[in-house]
Amino acid sequence: MSAAPIDSLQIGMHWFNERPGGLDRMFQALVDTLPAQGVNVRGMVAGSADVVKASGGRVQSFAGAQAQLGARLLASRRHSRVLRAARMPDIVATHFALYAAPTAGVFRSVPKVVHFHGPWAAESYPGGGGGLSRALRVALERFVYRGATRHIVLSRAFGRLLHETYGVSEDSIRIVPGCVDVAHFDTGLTRFEARRQLGLAADRPLIFCMRRLVSRMGLEDLIDAMAIVKALLPDVLLTIAGKGPLAAQLQARIAARGLEGNVTLAGFVPDETVPLWYRAADLSVVPTVSLEGFGLTTIESLAAGTPVLVTPVGGLPEAVAPLSQGLVLPSGGFRAIGEGMADALLGRLKLPDEHACRTYARENFDRPVVAAQVARIYREAIDVF
Structure with a gap:
């Protein structure tokens, strides 16, 4: 007998099609x-x-994403009251602490579940610093997180961070991985058909990386690593997709290393063509250096049938090691990344084939699989509240 339906109120950050990001993709x-x-x-x-x-019709905007911060916070509280007046939810799920904080007290009699997508304060100041502003963000996060009945994290690594940084009880933490629409990334094309559609060379070794161009993503190491790969495979090509403040610095680094013919910054890649880029590549790579709770790009690549190498940072090993330990590089840094990519392209490192990649993604990270786990935790939170 199926459980009775429950009503949830989801407090997110942005709608994915308007402001693409991992949190927003998961929310959608x-x-x-x-x-x-x-x-x-x-x-x-x-x-x-x-x-x-x-x-x-499921999600409403309470304010423009570019509105003044104070106006957004006031609008968040005002809109939460409107939603409460229309119907009190059975559970409130929060995905972004800044917009959840103003709703404090509005849903006092309702259990709360926090989806912890990452440490907002630390991600805002990845190189440290931030002073008072960072301390205030941590305090706001702690306030929101401690008011929840259950906490959903993407990995054991983020579970530890939530407990140690924000004082959340381990008993309330549940691990649910990220999810992707596996069918969207399974193009049904061969690697060479995907390359033809993108106008890419059929016979070059191709590596793909999709990351926001910020320092914690390890893109500086990745570019330096390509010098190692180029020495062994002179026609290798790495495409880095994404936007961010480091674009000019990364382009200068490419030129300084003499890699203009081997590394391309593709900029923003539309969501509908992302599966083609993954499918066209022999290999994708996630070279993150810090604050990686899961890495949806790992599963997107696997869903497209393309193996992915990851640095041993945060939740990245948890995402791919059950498929193959060989997908986890022995360390970060340009040398380990470069040697790993070269070994993979030269066949010295055995990687799972496209069928194994897709099957693993579909069985563990497809959207319905993950949604079922989330629903169970919501019901648990209601039962224990």
Whole structure:
């Protein structure tokens, strides 16, 4: 006998199609898939008036993403009261502490679940520093997280961080991995068909990396690593997709290393063509140096049938090691990354084939699989509240 449906209110950050990011992708995935698990969804984010239509009427914008911070916070509280007046939810799920904090007290009699996508304060100041502003962000996060009945993290690594940094009880922490729409990334194309559609050479060894261009992503190490790969495979090509403040510095680094013919910054890649880029590559790589709770790009690559090498940082090993320990590099740094990529392309490192990659992604990280786990935790939170 199926469980009775429950009503959830989801407090997110942005709508994915308007401000792409890992948190926003996960938020949208749950909005789309939780109803099939008996969890009705209403949501609120900072965004345009188009969010309502784009979300099928499930999510509303409480303020523009570019509005003044004070206006956004006031609007968040005001809109939460409107939603409460329309119908009190059975559970409130928060995905972004800044927009959840103003709703304190509005849903006092309702259990809360925190989806911990990452340490907002630390990610805002990845090189340290931040002073008072960072301390205030940590305090705000701690306030929101400690008010929850259950906490969902993407990995054991982030579970430890949530406990040690924010004082959250380990008993309330549950691990649910990230999810992707596996069917979206399974193009049904061969590698060479994907290359032809993208206008890429059919016979060059191709590596793909999709990351925001910020320092914690390890892209400096990745570019330096390509010098090692080029020495063994002179026609190798790495494409780095993404936008961010380091674009000019990375381009200068490429030129300084003499890698203009081997490393390309592709900039923003539309969501509909991302599966083609993964499928076209012989290999993808995630060279993160810090603050990686899971790495959705790992699963996107596997869903496309392309193996992915990751640095042993945060939750990255947890995401791929059950498929093959060989996907986890022995260490970070340009030398380990370069040697690992070269060994993979030369066949000296055995990697899972495309069928194994897709099967692993579908069985463990497809959106319905993960949504079912989230729904169970929501029901648990309601039962123990």
